[in-house]
Amino acid sequence: MKPQVEIYDTTLRDGSQGEGINFSVADKLRIAEKLDAFGVHYIEGGWPGSNPKDLEFFQQAARRKWKNAKIAAFSMTRRKGVAIESDELMRQILEAETPVVTIVGKTWLLHVTEVLRAKPDENLAMIGDTIRFLKNHGKTVIYDAEHSFDGYKDEPEYALATWQAAEKAGAECIVLCDTNGGCLPEEIARITAVAKSRLTTRIGIHTHNDCGVGVANALAGIEAGATQVQGTINGYGERTGNCNLVSVIPLLHFKMKKSSVPETSLPKLKELSEFVDEIANVRHDPRQPWVGQTAFAHKGGMHVHAIDRVARSYEHIDPAAVGNFRRVLISDMSGRTNILMKAAELGFTLKPDMPEVKAITARIKELEGQGYEYEAAEGSLALLISQTLKHREPSFHVDAYHVSMRRDGAEHICEATVKVLVGGKAAHTVAEGDGPVNALDGALRLALGKFFPQLQKITLTDYKVRILNGDTGTAAKTRVLIESTDGKREWGTVGVSENIIEASLQALVDSMEYALLRK
Ligand SMILES: [Zn+2]
Numbered sequence: 001m002k003p004q005v006e007i008y009d010t011t012l013r014d015g016s017q018g019e020g021i022n023f024s025v026a027d028k029l030r031i032a033e034k035l036d037a038f039g040v041h042y043i044e045g046g047w048p049g050s051n052p053k054d055l056e057f058f059q060q061a062a063r064r065k066w067k068n069a070k071i072a073a074f075s076m077t078r079r080k081g082v083a084i085e086s087d088e089l090m091r092q093i094l095e096a097e098t099p100v101v102t103i104v105g106k107t108w109l110l111h112v113t114e115v116l117r118a119k120p121d122e123n124l125a126m127i128g129d130t131i132r133f134l135k136n137h138g139k140t141v142i143y144d145a146e147h148s149f150d151g152y153k154d155e156p157e158y159a160l161a162t163w164q165a166a167e168k169a170g171a172e173c174i175v176l177c178d179t180n181g182g183c184l185p186e187e188i189a190r191i192t193a194v195a196k197s198r199l200t201t202r203i204g205i206h207t208h209n210d211c212g213v214g215v216a217n218a219l220a221g222i223e224a225g226a227t228q229v230q231g232t233i234n235g236y237g238e239r240t241g242n243c244n245l246v247s248v249i250p251l252l253h254f255k256m257k258k259s260s261v262p263e264t265s266l267p268k269l270k271e272l273s274e275f276v277d278e279i280a281n282v283r284h285d286p287r288q289p290w291v292g293q294t295a296f297a298h299k300g301g302m303h304v305h306a307i308d309r310v311a312r313s314y315e316h317i318d319p320a321a322v323g324n325f326r327r328v329l330i331s332d333m334s335g336r337t338n339i340l341m342k343a344a345e346l347g348f349t350l351k352p353d354m355p356e357v358k359a360i361t362a363r364i365k366e367l368e369g370q371g372y373e374y375e376a377a378e379g380s381l382a383l384l385i386s387q388t389l390k391h392r393e394p395s396f397h398v399d400a401y402h403v404s405m406r407r408d409g410a411e412h413i414c415e416a417t418v419k420v421l422v423g424g425k426a427a428h429t430v431a432e433g434d435g436p437v438n439a440l441d442g443a444l445r446l447a448l449g450k451f452f453p454q455l456q457k458i459t460l461t462d463y464k465v466r467i468l469n470g471d472t473g474t475a476a477k478t479r480v481l482i483e484s485t486d487g488k489r490e491w492g493t494v495g496v497s498e499n500i501i502e503a504s505l506q507a508l509v510d511s512m513e514y515a516l517l518r519k
Contacts, residue, residue: 004258005222008042008142008175008204008230009035009245011276012057013074015236016046020282027279028057029064035233036069038272039261040245042142042228044072044102049092058096072100072142077126080118084129094137101134103127104144104177105166108151109158120158124165131169140172144206144230148176149183152191160198173202173228178217181210181239185220192224204228207243209235214243219251222258233276234288246273250290250322270323290322298338299329299375305337329375336361346382347518348389360388370496371468371477377494379484379514380507386517395516396448397421398509403436403501416440420447427451437463437504444505448512458515461485465500482507486515 012028015021023031032043045061046054061071073096078087093101105127106112112123127143134141143166145151145159152159163174176192188207195203205221205228207214218229229252235244250269252260270291277284286293296319298304306313307326319325328341336352339361343350350357363384364374374381386392400419405412416439417430429446433439441460448455462483467476480495480503491514495506 001259003041003260004227005252005260006041006204006228007039007245007249007260008044008072008228009040009069009232010044010074010206010230010242011035011232011236011245013044013046014230014238014242015232017238018236018241021236021280023280025053025056025060029060031233031276031279032061032069032071033064034272034275036066038268039068039265041069042072042100043069044074044230045096045098047074048096049075049089055092055096058098062097070100070140071098072102073098074102074104077103077105077123077130078133080116080122080126084133090130090133093134099140100142101139102142102144102175103130103134104146105130105162106147106151107145107159107162108147109155111147111151124161127162127165128169131166131171135170141170142173142175142204142228143171144175144177146177147179148195149178149187149191150180152194153187156194160194163195163199167199167201171201173204174199175204175206175228175230176221176226177206178208181208181214183207183217184211185213185216188217189220189224192221192226196225202227204230206230208237208239209241209243210239212240214241215247215251218243218248219256222252222256234273234282234285236276236280246291247289250317254317254321266321267323291324293327295319295324297327297329304328304341308337308341339364342378342381343385346378346385348382348385350385350389356388360385363388367496371479372494372496373479373481374494376481376483376492377507377510379491379493380510382517383510383513394513395422396451396513398444398505399426401440401443401505403440405436414439416443418443418447420444420451422451425451436501437508440501440505441508444508444512452512452516455512455515458484458486458512460511461490463504468496478503480504480507482511484511484515 016023035043045057048055048058058073073093075089075093078084084090106116106123112118112120131141145163166174176195203226205218205226207217222229229248231243231245231248234246235241249261252258253266273291274284296315298307303314328338340350399421403416405414414433414436419426419428427447427450429443431439431442431446433442460482464481466479468479469476477496477498478500481492483490483492493507493510495503497503
């Protein structure tokens, strides 16, 4: 069945123009495979001819089988004053051997006369010639009408003439682009409706997020009749980014009740979003709507209490529908329900009337009073619960440690020794590091590695320091939050002390202990 709205992904082209985003050919192929499996309809791989990397991507993509998506190559209308057959751009785009070609052309008269310095009629001829040429070579042609909305606002008749030129030449879809990202949803809806009423060709919508309404603008275009939406995963793109498909896809399905990707893909949305960030080496945004870590996190005691009774009382959809999950945050706002739900999430069975619940709640409040915080330190919290419940003995003790540092000219030397006791046995190790905490971490791992080789795969992913009660100067308390991973899951642990090294050691010890607890 044909979807009501087609998803056109341009993560690999428009998305890769975002600051800090850089994909190798192998990265692009992996992302394309993932998008294809997810069920997007078009994957724009790049601009052949703009760089050799993109051409290599297309050469490799041509040899693969794509289950759902059509691969599209991007280019622009032929050059001014050049015959189409002798335009280098056309030779390059044909070399990409894609079934679909997307051509960008000028809508805004200002750009035609001032930037391109072409006659208005020549621009119309450039649009028509390019599309006809590619159609004659058997391509499906999508026409990206650059600055559609700004152009229409300035010179509506000329904007319409450019779209009509594309229609007449046989474009499959005319995509209205808010290239500068400066329009409002109401303008997008109004101008898309005009295009819809004046053209018979399908309309697409391509928006940017400069005003923070990239997704809203895409929805406005769809509401007004667009049946293709262009965007990127996680909203990568130039300046503040493109319309975020990770929001558009569930919005189409859950809120607008329009078909796009297969329904079975929706629970894989979070995974897709995280995968692309991982490849791009970008930290996943915890506050990203739908898929972020905090998207279904509840903190206020009243909310948590209500959620426990009726989930939809404080959740707009079931988190599992997009592959996300509910999280209950622990803080001094926590009521007893938070503790119970958090404990269940961590795999403990607690009943409201158990005396341990009271003990755990009291202990958390006491430690929070000392500066600990458990919101992002579920590892430390799990240890606290487990110790109260099972009167569990820690797997190891740090009996003694020593950290030293000195500077010799430009060289810093940090060294740590650690003595660890496991059962009746002791291990005494020494390590050097870039800094004191790094040296301590190295020595601790070395010592524990003798007893627990499984800890070797644990790595630290983040280390944050917060100074509490700053008014006491250097004697202030320090809270250290450490994030660790075993490659599959991540957890946080916390330590608090007047001494930053001691606080770090507490968090490090908790991290290792938690890894042993949940193995
Ligand atoms: Zn764009």
